[in-house]
Amino acid sequence: MENRIAIVNSSSFGEVFTDHLDRLKAIGPVERFRFPSDIGGAELASALTGFNLIIASVTPTFSAEFFAHKDELKLIARHGIGYNNVDLAAARAHGTVVAIVPALVERNAVAENNITNLLAVMRKTVPATARVKAGKWVERADFLGHGLSNKTVGVIGVGNIGSRLVEICSYGFQDRVLSYDPFKSRLEIEQFGAEVATLPQLLAEADVILLAASLTPSSTGILDADALSQTKPGVYISNAARGALIDEAAMLAALHSGQVAGYAADVLSVEPAPASHPFLQEAQVVVTPHTSAYTTECLRGMGEKCVADVEAVVAGRLPERAVQPVADWLPAE
Incomplete structure (x- = not known):
């Protein structure tokens, strides 16, 4: 399957540090999405059909309903440290790794x-x-x-x-x-x-x-x-x-x-x-519009981590700071 990367509801990833976007484009097609924060799981899954790598913001919610309707999805890389908008149990059942930025x-x-x-x-x-x-x-x-x-x-x-x-x-x-x-x-x-x-x-x-x-x-x-x-x-x-x-x-x-x-x-x-x-x-x-992490130093570090997560998964490795580390595509230890 071709690697396709979705950047979901992030207004900052790749905008300031365009080299992060360039590294992703070397892996596969990249597309930005903006969804309402309360979009339903089935509708969200349908809109993201064919994307197997997601860089996600604080919204929307990747619920059990989302995973029940989603096709192959290897990774949700949170562009931040929180992950309360991801149902980790559903991600585990689906075989989707969830990784966050180190605190x-x-x-x-x-x-x-x-x-x-x-x-x-x-x-x-x-x-x-x-x-x-x-x-x-x-x-x-x-x-x-x-x-x-x-x-x-x-x-x-x-x-x-x-x-x-x-x-x-x-x-x-x-x-x-x-x-x-x-x-x-x-x-x-x-x-x-x-x-x-x-x-x-x-x-x-x-x-x-x-x-x-x-x-x-x-x-x-x-x-x-x-x-x-x-x-x-x-x-x-x-x-x-x-x-x-x-x-x-x-x-x-x-x-x-x-x-x-x-x-x-x-x-x-x-x-x-x-x-x-x-x-x-x-x-x-x-x-202020959820900009506490918006410093040059912090945004660069967050972007670097998300790109590294995608690169690790494409290479068949578990990303660092994986809060959901279980997937059948990972090599056995």
Whole structure:
């Protein structure tokens, strides 16, 4: 079978670093696809008929229905570190390897953008800039903000990126950092400079909350109406992990009541966001289009990994960081 490569819903792969695209074209035909995030599995499989290698973004979902209808598919290479949009059990049953970008490639870029967006909200950077562009520099007193130094910061999720957030806040801003992660030991959390906290303690004591958790059934909606009601009044929250960690309707209500002073989001529950999304009408909200990994250094590393995954599979080898490593086409060990 001829190798055919589909680039699905990625607006960045091969656009900046065109040499990545050239390497793929040397393997076989390459085609870009853009699908709605909620496309059905059967429809998605039909649209990708004949493509046996996929480079995938955070959407759409490669569900059990997708695999049930898909013809030969050897690889889904995620252009990122998350894989919650791929049904790994269905991929295994289908003999499709699923590989991700090593976490360290995105660690600094995503953590830095989480802090960047947070500070933009706390210091009212976006509306202040708009006022200057409107010729109203003298109205600068309207933009009295808050600093991040010497605060109590809560980090939810202390994995690859969350641990970097702990380091930045603890050592860079001299913050007291409370961290909640039920999957990490006390040693794993404390080694980065944080205190272990329960979720209720973190909510009650944090001036700032940073979300860095993976999206799982237990973390979906972790900041819902009940959780937000337990926060310090006037808390700031920044999310560069997954949009569904937040109950967006509850967040909007908390912003309107003043319980949350500002929200920074690089991710939303449904992406891309329509211009009518209510967050976009809120002065105390900053939304960026899932660009936390968009640094030159990070994008090059992500692209290199995806190309290496395709090259490995074509050569009959298992790619590095395969979260689904079982396929009958792989040579026996």
